[in-house]
Amino acid sequence: MAKYAFYPGCSLETGGIEYGMSSHAVAEALGIEFLEVPDWNCCGASSAHMTDHLLSLALPARVLALAETLPVNEMVAPCAACHQRFAAVEYELQNEDLRRKVNSLLERPYTGKVRLRSYLDVFANPATLEEIRKKVKRSLKGLKVACYYGCLFVKPPKLVNFVDDPENPQAMDNIMRVLGAEPLPWPYKTECCGASLGMTREDACTKLCNDILKIAKDSGADCIVAACPLCQQNLDMRQITVEKKYGTQYRMPIPFFTQLIGLALGLDPKVLGFKKLFVDPVMVLRKVGAA
Amino acid sequence: MSEFNLSQALETNRSFVDKVIAESGQDIRQCYQCAKCSGGCPGTFAMDYLPNQIMRMLMLGMKEEVLKSQTIWVCMACNTCTTRCIRDIDVARVMDTLRQEAVKHGYTEKGRLVLIFNDVFLGTVRSYGRLFEAGLLMMNNMRTGNLMKDMQFGLPMMLKGKAKPFPHRIKGRKEIRKIFEETRRREGK
Numbered sequence: 001m002a003k004y005a006f007y008p009g010c011s012l013e014t015g016g017i018e019y020g021m022s023s024h025a026v027a028e029a030l031g032i033e034f035l036e037v038p039d040w041n042c043c044g045a046s047s048a049h050m051t052d053h054l055l056s057l058a059l060p061a062r063v064l065a066l067a068e069t070l071p072v073n074e075m076v077a078p079c080a081a082c083h084q085r086f087a088a089v090e091y092e093l094q095n096e097d098l099r100r101k102v103n104s105l106l107e108r109p110y111t112g113k114v115r116l117r118s119y120l121d122v123f124a125n126p127a128t129l130e131e132i133r134k135k136v137k138r139s140l141k142g143l144k145v146a147c148y149y150g151c152l153f154v155k156p157p158k159l160v161n162f163v164d165d166p167e168n169p170q171a172m173d174n175i176m177r178v179l180g181a182e183p184l185p186w187p188y189k190t191e192c193c194g195a196s197l198g199m200t201r202e203d204a205c206t207k208l209c210n211d212i213l214k215i216a217k218d219s220g221a222d223c224i225v226a227a228c229p230l231c232q233q234n235l236d237m238r239q240i241t242v243e244k245k246y247g248t249q250y251r252m253p254i255p256f257f258t259q260l261i262g263l264a265l266g267l268d269p270k271v272l273g274f275k276k277l278f279v280d281p282v283m284v285l286r287k288v289g290a291a
Numbered sequence: 292m293s294e295f296n297l298s299q300a301l302e303t304n305r306s307f308v309d310k311v312i313a314e315s316g317q318d319i320r321q322c323y324q325c326a327k328c329s330g331g332c333p334g335t336f337a338m339d340y341l342p343n344q345i346m347r348m349l350m351l352g353m354k355e356e357v358l359k360s361q362t363i364w365v366c367m368a369c370n371t372c373t374t375r376c377i378r379d380i381d382v383a384r385v386m387d388t389l390r391q392e393a394v395k396h397g398y399t400e401k402g403r404l405v406l407i408f409n410d411v412f413l414g415t416v417r418s419y420g421r422l423f424e425a426g427l428l429m430m431n432n433m434r435t436g437n438l439m440k441d442m443q444f445g446l447p448m449m450l451k452g453k454a455k456p457f458p459h460r461i462k463g464r465k466e467i468r469k470i471f472e473e474t475r476r477r478e479g480k
Contacts, residue, residue, distance in 0.1 A: 010421050010422040010424070013455070013459070014424050014453055014454060014455060015424065015448070015453050015454075016453075017451075017452060017453055039420075039461050039462045039463050040461070041416070041420040041421060041461055041463065041467055042416045042420065042421045042422045044413070044416065045412070045422075046368050047408070047409040047412040047413050048413060048416075049368070049387055050368070050387055050390050050391075050405070050409055051391070051409050051413060052391070052474050052475070052478055053314075053387070053391075054474045054477060054478070055413075055470065055471065055474040055475075058470045058474060059416070059467075059470060062463070062466065062467075062470070084370075105469065105470050105473050105474070106466070106470075107463070107466050151369035151370055151371065152369070152370065155369065155370040155371060155373070155374045156370045156373040156374045156381070156383075157374060159370075166374050167374075190371075191333060192333040192334075192367050192369035192371065194333070194334075194367055195367075196367045196368060197334075197365075197367055198441075199404075199408050199428075199431060199440070199441070200364075200404040200405045200408050201337065201365065201404070202440075203337075204334065204336070204337045204365065207336070208333055237444055237448075240443075275451075276451050276452070276453065278447070278451075
């Protein structure tokens with residue numbers, strides 16, 4: 001049984017609560033064990049690395065050090081923004097001086113014993129894909145999906161150390177194929193949604209969201225599949241604002257990839273948090289016979 | 292832009308350029324202006340200078356122009372520039388350094404909203420150990436004077452159980468506070 005330290009990050013308990021719900025339900029169904037990092041703190045996100053380099057390393061380093069108390073070799077962070085901050089710690093603290101400096105700020109030193117694993121790879125590795133294939137009860141046949149990776153799961157590749165093409169990643173596409181859905185080729189897989197500007201430059205953020213929604217719609221997508229709680233919330237919740245500003249009517253559901261895995265495994269849409277989505281996913285559910 | 296004496300600027304600001312190189316760990320002099328960073332940047336429509344122009348201006352010692360630019364505050368840290376740079380420069384990291392230098396030199400006007408947001412965000416982390424989203428929204432609106440910003444999302448978020456009215460306090464708050472205080476002290480702030 002695969003076992004990982006699990007870092008929910010602040011969003012999985014608030015704005016991206018359905019990502020957490022579906023993650024746990026799907027993990028249980030697939031026999032994957034997630035052990036929550038005890039007393040975890042916020043990774044500092046972009047606010048920390050824009051403010052102070054040392055702070056941006058110390059906050060996630062504390063979490064990785066706590067993960068080292070668990071009986072695991074790897075840690076996962078479902079949020080792409082958190083994932084990138086942990087990747088930065090792994091990459092930068094190879095420098096001994098910097099590691100000493102960061103460790104002098106922590107109660108428990110970070111040793112690098114627990115390695116970061118991409119959350120997408122937890123499901124997209126060949127063994128788990130095969131496991132999913134065996135357990136699919138309700139094929140998502142006929143569902144056309146635009147897999148949206150966002151920026152930080154795959155960029156910059158030197159940092160995130162995840163073997164996937166940063167311009168045309170395939171991990172989520174492969175998962176969707178196993179579920180029976182049809183992942184579309186579309187050019188905005190890793191284009192930025194502007195989530196970090198949502199509070200400060202809403203005009204810019206709205207434009208970027210509109211671009212992504214429009215290209216997905218034009219590509220024939222029934223829904224955009226998300227892997228990052230910030231991207232998901234941005235594209236889902238702000239769709240009202242986007243539609244008003246640009247006079248459009250996308251009504252594009254933005255489920256998490258874990259919600260679609262759960263659906264295909266035959267789990268109850270309620271357990272998977274489909275009701276938490278802002279844009280009604282009923283069209284998606286109906287298309288696969290789950291509503 | 293007015294007349295500009297390039298050789299003089301580089302003479303006067305060489306130490307600034309060296310500092311940006313040292314702080315970011317990126318040798319911006321390697322940039323040969325292929326402009327792939329700007330080609331891929333999703334934020335250029337809202338910028339006054341393109342990312343490759345910022346890199347060139349830096350090399351030329353145009354300190355004030357760079358630190359006063361809108362560009363450094365529009366950058367969304369998406370890392371597309373860094374991913375595509377064929378000279379292996381972490382452009383996004385340079386932008387981080389420039390934002391920090393702008394604050395140190397008092398050029399905060401164009402970054403006002405970003406700085407308030409970051410300050411409030413980190414303030415909740417410092418107090419509780421985790422981000423307190425509802426508090427972030429309210430405090431951010433109070434400090435920016437934009438009281439109704441995103442308020443239409445508040446109630447639906449609450450109803451869906453996506454916004455918690457109270458913060459979650461972790462046990463290791465003292466350790467978190469120490470991290471904040473020490474990093475601030477070492478930066479001489």
